[in-house]
Amino acid sequence: MIANLLDGIVLGLQFGLLAGGLTMVYGLGGVLNLAYGQMAVVSAMVVVLSMEAGLGPIPAVVVGLVAGGLLGLLLDLTILRPVYRLHGEARVLLSLLLTLGLAFMVDGFLSWRYPTKALTLRIGGGPVELLGVRMVRGGVVASVITILVLGGLLLFFRKTTLGRAVRSVIEDEEGARLVGVDPQRMLRLILILTGVLAALVAVTRSLVTPVSVTAGFELTVSALIVTVVGGLGSVGGAILAGLILGMISTVAASSIGTVLSLIILLVAAAVTILIRPSGLLGVEE
Amino acid sequence: MLEVRGLTAGYQGGDVIRDVGFHVDEGEAVMIIGSNGAGKTTLFRAVLGLLRPSSGTVEFQQEVITGKQTQRIARLGISFVPAERHLFPRMTVRENLSLGAYPDRPDPDDVQSVFDLFPRLAERRGQRAGTMSGGEQQMLAVGRALMSRPRLLVLDEPTTGLAPKLAAEAYRALGILKQRGLTVLVAEQQVPLALALSDRGYVLENGVIRKEGTSAELTHDPDVRRSYLGVV
Numbered sequence: 102m103i104a105n106l107l108d109g110i111v112l113g114l115q116f117g118l119l120a121g122g123l124t125m126v127y128g129l130g131g132v133l134n135l136a137y138g139q140m141a142v143v144s145a146m147v148v149v150l151s152m153e154a155g156l157g158p159i160p161a162v163v164v165g166l167v168a169g170g171l172l173g174l175l176l177d178l179t180i181l182r183p184v185y186r187l188h189g190e191a192r193v194l195l196s197l198l199l200t201l202g203l204a205f206m207v208d209g210f211l212s213w214r215y216p217t218k219a220l221t222l223r224i225g226g227g228p229v230e231l232l233g234v235r236m237v238r239g240g241v242v243a244s245v246i247t248i249l250v251l252g253g254l255l256l257f258f259r260k261t262t263l264g265r266a267v268r269s270v271i272e273d274e275e276g277a278r279l280v281g282v283d284p285q286r287m288l289r290l291i292l293i294l295t296g297v298l299a300a301l302v303a304v305t306r307s308l309v310t311p312v313s314v315t316a317g318f319e320l321t322v323s324a325l326i327v328t329v330v331g332g333l334g335s336v337g338g339a340i341l342a343g344l345i346l347g348m349i350s351t352v353a354a355s356s357i358g359t360v361l362s363l364i365i366l367l368v369a370a371a372v373t374i375l376i377r378p379s380g381l382l383g384v385e386e
Numbered sequence: 387m388l389e390v391r392g393l394t395a396g397y398q399g400g401d402v403i404r405d406v407g408f409h410v411d412e413g414e415a416v417m418i419i420g421s422n423g424a425g426k427t428t429l430f431r432a433v434l435g436l437l438r439p440s441s442g443t444v445e446f447q448q449e450v451i452t453g454k455q456t457q458r459i460a461r462l463g464i465s466f467v468p469a470e471r472h473l474f475p476r477m478t479v480r481e482n483l484s485l486g487a488y489p490d491r492p493d494p495d496d497v498q499s500v501f502d503l504f505p506r507l508a509e510r511r512g513q514r515a516g517t518m519s520g521g522e523q524q525m526l527a528v529g530r531a532l533m534s535r536p537r538l539l540v541l542d543e544p545t546t547g548l549a550p551k552l553a554a555e556a557y558r559a560l561g562i563l564k565q566r567g568l569t570v571l572v573a574e575q576q577v578p579l580a581l582a583l584s585d586r587g588y589v590l591e592n593g594v595i596r597k598e599g600t601s602a603e604l605t606h607d608p609d610v611r612r613s614y615l616g617v618v
Contacts, residue, residue: 262484262491269474269485275436276472278456279465280488280530 104234105352111240111309113347114247117340119302119320120327121254122295128271128334130288131192132184134176136200137299138320139207144169144300145220145312146211158222166300173296176200177289185285204317211314219311220303239308246305250298251340258336267291271334326366330373332383342381346370387412387569388433388464388538393442395432396593401440402428403593410538415560415570417580419604419614420590426573427469429590430542434466435459446538461489465531469543471523473530475516479507482515482526486533500529503559521552528559539563541572545579557583577614581605589614 119137126132134140148165152158180203184196224242228235258264269277270284277284302320303312327346331338349369353362373381388410396402403425410416420426431437433444435456444452451459460466465486474482483500484492501508504525510518515526524544531539544560545553557579564570564583574580581587581601589597589610597607604610 262488265477265481265485266488268477269488272474272476273472275456275468276474277485278436279434279460279468279472280485281457281460281534282485282488283455283457 102352103232104236105355106348107231107234107236108240109348109351110344111244111347112351113344114244114251114340115302115306115343116323116327116347117343118247118251118298119324120331120339120343121251121336122298123324124328124331124334124336124339125267125271125291126288126295127193127328129267129291130185130284131189132181132196132288133193134200134292134295135197135321135325136176136204136207136317137295137324138317138322139204139211140169140172140176140296141299141303141306141320142211142312142314142317143172143207144296145303145307145316146215146218146314148222148304148307149215149218149220162222162304165304166297169296169298169300169303170293171296172299173292173294174289176296177292181292204321208315208317211317215314219313220307221311222304222307224308237309243305243308246301250301254336263290326370330370330380332380335380335382338380338382342373387447388571389443389445390433391443391445393429393432393439393444395428395437395439395442397428397437401593403432403590406442406590406593406595408588408595408598410569410571412537412569413567414586415564415572415584417577417584417587417601418571418573418590419575419577419580419587419610420573421575421613424590425593426590427542428593430466430468430540430573434464434540460534463534463537465534465536465539467524467527467531467539467541467544469546471527473515473523473527476514478514479511479518479526482530483507483533486530488534492533496533496535500532503532503562504529520547521549521555524548524552524556525559528556532563536568538569538571541570543573543575545574545576553579575614577610 123134123137126134144165147168148161151161151164156164180199181196184192184199187195224239226238229238229241231241258268266282267287269282270287274284306312327342328339330346331342346366346369350362350366353365390409391407393406394401394404406429418426418429428437432439435454439452443450446462446464451462474485483497487493487496506522507525507529510522515523544556548556553576560570560583572580581604584601586600587604588595
């Protein structure tokens with residue numbers, strides 16, 4: 102049981118990071134990026150191809166993270182352009198449709214071009230002892246990296262001028278413009294940042310389990326569920342919901358099997374939304 | 387300093403203000419008086435780039451700013467305090483003030499001078515803006531607007547929703563700022579307070595400037611006395 106819970110935390114932290122990225126972009130610009138999982142997978146494939154080209158694992162990971170950031174920038178410069186001309190619900194819908202289309206295209210291309218590729222990173226050394234439980238070293242390393250990154254993000258948003266400027270747009274866009282913050286530039290910055298985060302999730306995930314070319318939609322759907330449960334626009338909520346759902350997911354998977362665990366995950370999400378429509382830490386509208 | 391010519395603007399239903407012209411000189415306090423729905427807010431939104439005017443020009447320090455983005459106009463040195471304040475509700479007083487200085491880091495002296503002007507804010511520096519009273523939020527909105535050391539401070543009905551004592555308090559602060567040389571443009575329904583602060587004023591009715599004059603002239607104008615000062 103404890104082993105399952107610890108595994109759940111490993112998974113939950115990654116859920117949280119992934120959902121945090123999705124929720125930030127939504128909170129900032131009313132853009133729902135359904136190609137988010139594909140951004141992670143493409144970055145993972147960049148790491149795989151870089152290693153096949155002879156790069157060591159760490160430089161290859163760096164290349165993958167840069168690729169993730171570039172994908173975010175590319176999204177901002179290309180298919181999101183028409184989205185930015187719309188406002189409110191229309192903007193959410195168009196962003197959802199365009200990124201979903203992009204996701205299908207990316208998925209199709211990857212499964213045609215690299216049908217069998219998967220990113221697996223291994224870390225040497227035996228299991229690590231934690232709370233009397235033997236944990237896979239890769240999982241522990243993945244969690245430590247994720248916690249460090251989450252901590253870094255927290256500091257960025259709380260303490261830096263730029264981080265505060267990003268939050269100001271989420272809280273009150275007109276107020277932000279009145280103090281001189283350009284919401285469009287903040288959104289571009291966050292799209293780049295979340296691209297890097299997506300790549301990072303793919304990399305840390307691959308320390309525990311292979312990330313295959315077809316993992317995109319699963320990642321997006323997980324992120325979406327966690328985002329909704331956590332409360333749209335709330336990064337703290339995303340992390341909290343990630344941890345809870347991660348633990349539910351692993352405990353259920355080991356006790357009653359993977360297929361049923363997905364159902365349990367969805368039921369848990371649905372119940373949360375019924376009780377708290379704005380999500381765990383979402384703001385009531 | 388600010389020169390508005392022939393400004394016409396509105397929403398999809400039609401024009402709210404028509405052919406509005408006025409100017410504000412350096413160091414002056416100028417008021418736009420008008421009743422609810424006269425178009426004061428629309429006028430300010432058009433000046434600040436929050437609403438695209440259908441015709442007319444706005445010049446700030448000899449530079450045409452019509453059609454520029456609000457954030458650019460803000461960085462040129464115009465701070466706007468809207469009637470709805472648009473604070474950052476989940477951020478503390480301190481964080482709201484810091485963002486006022488964006489893109490620079492806040493100067494501690496500027497923070498201190500805001501606290502000197504509004505001691506109440508100093509007591510509440512760690513409190514979230516959204517949990518404060520209307521009067522405190524108004525102080526914070528003005529304080530945030532001052533953090534960028536603006537050349538021109540524009541306020542839309544700064545006394546909305548404030549008790550008379552707090553309204554007087556707000557104008558006391560504006561008086562101090564004016565004395566320090568800040569140029570102020572204020573739209574107001576509470577005309578007596580605004581008259582005491584201002585050098586000149588304009589009367590906006592149904593989207594058109596009906597009258598203009600010095601505060602003394604407006605104080606003695608029979609129409610202004612009847613409509614806005616409650617004198618029969």
